[in-house]
Amino acid sequence: MQSFTFEDETFMIDRARTYRLLELMRERGLSRLRWMANLHAKTVDEELAERLVEAGCVSIGTGVESGNAEVLGRAGKGLTVEGARQAVHTLKRAGLEVRTFFIFGHPHETWRTALDTVRLAAELAPDQASFGIMVPYPDTEVAAMAARGDGGYKLLSLDWADYDKYLGHALELEALPRPHLELLQILGYSWLYLRKAGTVILGISI
Secondary structure, three states, X not given: OOEEXXXXXXXXXXXXXXXXXXXHHXXXXXXXXXXXXXXXXXXXXXXXXXXXXXXXXXXXXXXXEOOOHHHHHHHOOXXXXXXXXXXXXXXXXXXOEEEEEEEEOOOOOOHHHHHHHHHHHXXXXXXXXXXXXXXXXXXXXXXXXXXXXXXXXXEOOOOHHHOOOOOXXXXXXXXXXXXXXXXXXXXXXXXXXXXXXXXXXXXXXX
């Protein structure tokens, strides 16, 4: 084995536990392996980034979710746009590959708020990015809102085959019909990678 991945989405939920794990990995020679993990952006600081690198970590994934301050505030995850910026920049400075995750279709999402997400993704210029569409997974608040028609939601399907954040077809919003949400996915990827490539379109640098 030369590499592995921690699939725990709350890798840093207990900082003392995580630091002890990283220390043991160094002590037992596991830092020679290359590994990746996911963590909440609000847990990132320089000390953590340095310890991750020392323990052999090469890639971190983190959920930015939205580039709009109001949408992030309503999500209640304790993350701000500026906090997301700082987290990504800190990870990059430490030499880590950064993977970011964004979602279109938050409650009351509009083209304006969704385009804020596209712009932030391009600004952050992560090594990899994923743009998903909100899914009303059973027993979640989003599912309950969709069932009631709250948040501008319209439930499109109860078929589990449609419950995929990238290729599914379970949900849309009054302000963002399903084709618009899918167009935003394409726009997100296009704007991000064209900007990273330094593409110039019609005399405007992306």
